[in-house]
Amino acid sequence: MRHQGKRHGQRRKAAPKRRITGFLQPIFLLQLYSQDRHGYDLLQGLEEFISDAETYDPSIIYRIMREMESNGWVNSYEGTVSRGPRRRMYSLTLEGKEQLSRWMIDLQKTKDEIDNLLTVFRQQTT
Amino acid sequence: MRHQGKRHGQRRKAAPKRRITGFLQPIFLLQLYSQDRHGYDLLQGLEEFISDAETYDPSIIYRIMREMESNGWVNSYEGTVSRGPRRRMYSLTLEGKEQLSRWMIDLQKTKDEIDNLLTVFRQQTT
DNA sequence: TCATCTATTGACAACAGGTCTATAGATAAA
DNA sequence: TTTATCTATAGACCTGTTGTCAATAGATGA
Numbered sequence: 001m002r003h004q005g006k007r008h009g010q011r012r013k014a015a016p017k018r019r020i021t022g023f024l025q026p027i028f029l030l031q032l033y034s035q036d037r038h039g040y041d042l043l044q045g046l047e048e049f050i051s052d053a054e055t056y057d058p059s060i061i062y063r064i065m066r067e068m069e070s071n072g073w074v075n076s077y078e079g080t081v082s083r084g085p086r087r088r089m090y091s092l093t094l095e096g097k098e099q100l101s102r103w104m105i106d107l108q109k110t111k112d113e114i115d116n117l118l119t120v121f122r123q124q125t126t
Numbered sequence: 127m128r129h130q131g132k133r134h135g136q137r138r139k140a141a142p143k144r145r146i147t148g149f150l151q152p153i154f155l156l157q158l159y160s161q162d163r164h165g166y167d168l169l170q171g172l173e174e175f176i177s178d179a180e181t182y183d184p185s186i187i188y189r190i191m192r193e194m195e196s197n198g199w200v201n202s203y204e205g206t207v208s209r210g211p212r213r214r215m216y217s218l219t220l221e222g223k224e225q226l227s228r229w230m231i232d233l234q235k236t237k238d239e240i241d242n243l244l245t246v247f248r249q250q251t252t
Numbered sequence: 253t254c255a256t257c258t259a260t261t262g263a264c265a266a267c268a269g270g271t272c273t274a275t276a277g278a279t280a281a282a
Numbered sequence: 283t284t285t286a287t288c289t290a291t292a293g294a295c296c297t298g299t300t301g302t303c304a305a306t307a308g309a310t311g312a
Contacts, residue, residue: 019146019147019232019236019239020145020146020147020236020239020240021145021146021147021268021298021299021300022299023239024300026243026247027243030243030246030247030250033250033251034250038259038260039259039260040258040259040260041259043259048246049239049242049243049246050239051235051239056301057301057302057303058258058259058260059260059261059262059301059302059303060300060301061260062259062260062261062262063261063262063300064300066261082258083258083308083309083310084257084258084259084307084308084309084310085258085259085260085306085307085308085309086259086260086307086308087258087259087260088259088260100247104243104244104247106145107240107243107244108240108244109145109177110145110146110240111237111240111241111244113145113146113149113175113176113177114146114233114234114236114237114240115237116175117152117153117156117175117230117233118230118233118234118237120156120174120175121152121156121226121230124156124159124160125159125227147267147268147269147299148268150269164290164291165290165291166289166290166291167290169290182270183270183271183272184289184290184291185270185271185272185273185291185292185293186269186270187291188290188291188292188293189269189292189293190269192292209277209278209279209289210276210277210278210279210288210289210290211275211276211277211278211289211290211291212276212277212290212291213289213290213291214290214291
């Protein structure tokens, strides 16, 4: 099968610089909170959380999900037959929910640190 | 010269997980905004911005400053003679100030992204 | 048949930073 | 005098996360 034109005709916009280490993981887990989803769908959902989401290469989702599955935070299974290629569905485990909560606490701290830095910056530069 | 007891007697607490990529750089630049400082001093100043700052290994500051100097964001020079070992002083360049401002804009965006994620999380889990 | 879109897998490469070794000057303690 | 401690710097090796690219697949449209 021929490979897709993506690599020959259209050049993908350079991926955004990493900002927060491990930011995609909680985003994906949160998307699974209300319902199971397949990989590509999770990737589509990124745009609600990250600017320039369309610059992410799809392969990243599958690696991340594989790692999270090995950690017991998600389970995966073959999706029901749909039009087009096979789908791999992901569901959130109880451990995954707990881990998500831990990440949220962590992110709140991170946010506070940024806030502090911004505050000091504004004080010093005015 | 004998190496310091740090590695034999006291075990350094494991460094905190990285949260924000490139978070130390703006912190160091901001500390140089009001006055030149030497490396170790910049490291001490970290505690105002980062919890667990004391877990950072001092060597990190010098690598980061070296990189920033090669980018033209800081200049360094031999410090005046002081008690104890030699000191390397760092000063902020005009380019450094501009870069710092860019980082602040970036960090504001990052903070907003976290905020959004936290908001969605709270909505979905209550 | 080829192009495009949806969809997944995996290996190699790159990057940021963590860890550990080494060194040095001054002072205090043994 | 020697050793311990604190302040201070430099560098190499290692690790963890993620970016990039290649490959593949089913369905539909051109």
